[in-house]
Amino acid sequence: MSPTDSYTRFVNRPFGKQVAKTIGLPRPVPLRRHTQGDRLASGSILVIGESDAGNTVAEQLWAESYDVRRDPGLKQKFSAIIVAFDDAAHPSDLSERVLQVSAALRGLEPNGRVITIFRDPQDSSISSDANRIAVRHSVEGFTRSLAKEMRFGATTNGIILGQDVTMAAPAALAALRFFLSGRSAYVAGQFLTVSSSAGAVPADWDTPLADMVIVVTGAARGIGEAISETLARDGATVIGVDMPPAGEALTTVMNRVGGIAVQMDITDENAGNELLRMAEQRFGRLDGIVHNAGITRDKLLANMDAARWDSLIAVNITAPLRINEQLLAALGQGVVAENFRITALASTSGIAGNRGQTNYAAAKAGIMGMTQALAGQLAKTGGSINAVAPGFIETAMTDAMPAATREVARRMNSLQQGGRPVDVAEAIALFHTDAAAGINGTTLRVCGQSMVGK
Amino acid sequence: MTSTSTAAIAGGPLRPAVVLGGNRIPFARAHGAYAGASNQDMLTSALEGLVARFGLQGKALGEVVAGAVMKHSADFNLTRESVLGTSLDAHTPAHDVQTACATGIETVGGVANKIRLGQIESGIGGGVDTISDAPLAFNSEARELFMQLNRARTTQDKIKIALKLRPKHFAPLAPQAGEVRTGLSMGEHQALTTHHWGVTREEQDELAMHSHNNMASAYDEGFFNDLITPFRGLDRDNNMRPGSTLEALAKLRVAFGKQFGDEATMTAGNSTPMTDGAAAALLSSEEWAIDHNLPILAEFMDFEVAAVDFVNGKEGLLMAPTYAIPRILDRHGLSLDDIDFFEIHEAFAGTVLATIEALGDEDYNKNVLGRDTVLGQIDRSKLNVKGSSLASGHPFAATGPRIVASLAKMLHEKGEGSLGLISVCAAGGQGAVALMRGR
Numbered sequence: 001m002s003p004t005d006s007y008t009r010f011v012n013r014p015f016g017k018q019v020a021k022t023i024g025l026p027r028p029v030p031l032r033r034h035t036q037g038d039r040l041a042s043g044s045i046l047v048i049g050e051s052d053a054g055n056t057v058a059e060q061l062w063a064e065s066y067d068v069r070r071d072p073g074l075k076q077k078f079s080a081i082i083v084a085f086d087d088a089a090h091p092s093d094l095s096e097r098v099l100q101v102s103a104a105l106r107g108l109e110p111n112g113r114v115i116t117i118f119r120d121p122q123d124s125s126i127s128s129d130a131n132r133i134a135v136r137h138s139v140e141g142f143t144r145s146l147a148k149e150m151r152f153g154a155t156t157n158g159i160i161l162g163q164d165v166t167m168a169a170p171a172a173l174a175a176l177r178f179f180l181s182g183r184s185a186y187v188a189g190q191f192l193t194v195s196s197s198a199g200a201v202p203a204d205w206d207t208p209l210a211d212m213v214i215v216v217t218g219a220a221r222g223i224g225e226a227i228s229e230t231l232a233r234d235g236a237t238v239i240g241v242d243m244p245p246a247g248e249a250l251t252t253v254m255n256r257v258g259g260i261a262v263q264m265d266i267t268d269e270n271a272g273n274e275l276l277r278m279a280e281q282r283f284g285r286l287d288g289i290v291h292n293a294g295i296t297r298d299k300l301l302a303n304m305d306a307a308r309w310d311s312l313i314a315v316n317i318t319a320p321l322r323i324n325e326q327l328l329a330a331l332g333q334g335v336v337a338e339n340f341r342i343t344a345l346a347s348t349s350g351i352a353g354n355r356g357q358t359n360y361a362a363a364k365a366g367i368m369g370m371t372q373a374l375a376g377q378l379a380k381t382g383g384s385i386n387a388v389a390p391g392f393i394e395t396a397m398t399d400a401m402p403a404a405t406r407e408v409a410r411r412m413n414s415l416q417q418g419g420r421p422v423d424v425a426e427a428i429a430l431f432h433t434d435a436a437a438g439i440n441g442t443t444l445r446v447c448g449q450s451m452v453g454k
Numbered sequence: 455m456t457s458t459s460t461a462a463i464a465g466g467p468l469r470p471a472v473v474l475g476g477n478r479i480p481f482a483r484a485h486g487a488y489a490g491a492s493n494q495d496m497l498t499s500a501l502e503g504l505v506a507r508f509g510l511q512g513k514a515l516g517e518v519v520a521g522a523v524m525k526h527s528a529d530f531n532l533t534r535e536s537v538l539g540t541s542l543d544a545h546t547p548a549h550d551v552q553t554a555c556a557t558g559i560e561t562v563g564g565v566a567n568k569i570r571l572g573q574i575e576s577g578i579g580g581g582v583d584t585i586s587d588a589p590l591a592f593n594s595e596a597r598e599l600f601m602q603l604n605r606a607r608t609t610q611d612k613i614k615i616a617l618k619l620r621p622k623h624f625a626p627l628a629p630q631a632g633e634v635r636t637g638l639s640m641g642e643h644q645a646l647t648t649h650h651w652g653v654t655r656e657e658q659d660e661l662a663m664h665s666h667n668n669m670a671s672a673y674d675e676g677f678f679n680d681l682i683t684p685f686r687g688l689d690r691d692n693n694m695r696p697g698s699t700l701e702a703l704a705k706l707r708v709a710f711g712k713q714f715g716d717e718a719t720m721t722a723g724n725s726t727p728m729t730d731g732a733a734a735a736l737l738s739s740e741e742w743a744i745d746h747n748l749p750i751l752a753e754f755m756d757f758e759v760a761a762v763d764f765v766n767g768k769e770g771l772l773m774a775p776t777y778a779i780p781r782i783l784d785r786h787g788l789s790l791d792d793i794d795f796f797e798i799h800e801a802f803a804g805t806v807l808a809t810i811e812a813l814g815d816e817d818y819n820k821n822v823l824g825r826d827t828v829l830g831q832i833d834r835s836k837l838n839v840k841g842s843s844l845a846s847g848h849p850f851a852a853t854g855p856r857i858v859a860s861l862a863k864m865l866h867e868k869g870e871g872s873l874g875l876i877s878v879c880a881a882g883g884q885g886a887v888a889l890m891r892g893r
Contacts, residue, residue, distance in 0.1 A: 248684045282747050
């Protein structure tokens, strides 16, 4: 797996750039990714909208000494454009702010950010107000479309504020920081819904997972490896789990991140209890679990057999369900944290369906169902559960795809390139922070706004 | 230092040394899966697996003691070099031990003793061996010429000496598989003992079958999930044959003791093949284990070594454990009946069976061991219940830590106070035995 694919390297050299420009080929650029200590933006941030949300955001960023502008000005350059629509009552209210965005857009730097902020169209307090419901949906449509107009690694995403939630809520701030930073490199045209004001802002935004102990299944390689590294980078101690035959790779990863390696088959009836026992013995606590382990057994349904169907269901959905059940049964007994956080890997296949993956899509859609189902129970004690649905992520698995198929798959999204395992890991890490507690029961796509699905 | 009381070596009381766990790489038949791996590669990997299992990254341990039987002269600091290649703190000292197949018990025992004396709080006892990367040396004639060449001062002298070199000088000297003083291979020595004790082919084949099948079911039930870390594509011992049958074993031809004709019993099936591999066990004081939130599986109580006079034919080469076992049991006021698990290293099925025969033999007890009473019988249902060297293979120095780690887990599962006895025979007519107690 090359850090940047060869086509992207080609079109970022003078000759390649000229060729791509002349004949209208895609021109992906290397994406800005987060390293510890990075600022949220290197240049000016334009905050449009003199609303509650707009003002709160401007004040927050101002307090952290960002160069905040409230007006596009003339030929000004911006690292980010944040536009608040939280006070919009009718679609006709959008015009003024949208046109300000338009005026500023040409000044958006490569790898820049556009972030829309609006209120939840499903908010029950406006259930009979067609104008408000309409405008909130309008912002959603606007955001998705603008995301597709972005170039040079820039993205557009939206923050949705739930009933009574303001931009001062910890999770709203966490979402804003995520979208502004390089942590959201491969997230485009997506929304984070902040449904409550739960959570707490960390002492240090660079180590929001300090002191936490988090289990990562399938930690030996690929996305699981990146998740382990990212959680450890953000301060967590990782209990890395993988199948015994993957033990050598698991050892290497755990020794790199300072975690402990557990060789285990997660489909064992007692896997959850065993993990609990281990967490109790070694650390006396367990703060979260990442259900990352997964397998593929692709076959058209007409050719499907029991082995392919059953083994996939057992690993990809039955095991997470059973492990959650066993861990949550121990809630309130001192080891499993009150603010226990669960994340799981869904998939764009689970959202849009994929030929040859009836089993995989069934399991991954099940993961999203599990996420919605457990959200209420976890929220009662300050916990949360969320899923991340990766699109085309460059791993050993995609390296094994036929070259032409891979090349097409890579370009089928707004960023015109594949994502990296770390892009998925950043989203997972976000959901494990206490700051993000107000985001619960959601599925975030990390797909570069893939053309597949919603 | 976590201990606040005076160390035993400074006049304080002795304290227990406990086994927290272990790690090994799967053992591989020689010249196979690990053909390109050096002792250092394998030992480093076994240690790294242990570090990852117990979260020891960046920690300084009291000492790492390991060794190899087949060792390159360049590997004089094998263990220290391996430690430097791990994620352990570089402030972890290390030394090598080499005493044939008893190396692994000696490394663990040495670490345990230092812990008991209060000299160190934690340590690793390990062992590694490779047949696939065994040291080859120049023969003595060639070595003499090269030395002369080195001492020569003028170019003329150098040419004169160099011209003496002949193809025969480049024939390497392989390490001796046989005993230095008798010229007999270990298998031939054991064949004498096996025949002497009248151990039958059927008994040996049965022991071999149990070893393979016991180990295979231990794998299947996940027993080795926290004892083994895969290496170079291998996740199980590749010598192991699940579903071994007496019929298949009975078909094998005699390999050792052919001079006994119809009475020859030893085959490749009931003898352990040459193997590559490495193993390590983590030990500490109780305080250190508690401070680090690590599980205490068993106490390493004691170990004992013995030697026999095999050169003059007075005793079988691999019978030294029969001398050491009564001594260690007597020292602790224990009998064979008190033991819950016997781990008798299967150099050959005949070794295990001859050892059991001898310990239960009145004449041997009285006249050889000088005992008034017979030590007793070993309950076979307690013998090598998770398989042993006939199944896993036997990378000489790695066998001790393999057994220590597995036995510690078995004793822990059996419960507090359960007892285990280890017996390992070694070249040179030596042997080492050890006692462990479950926690």
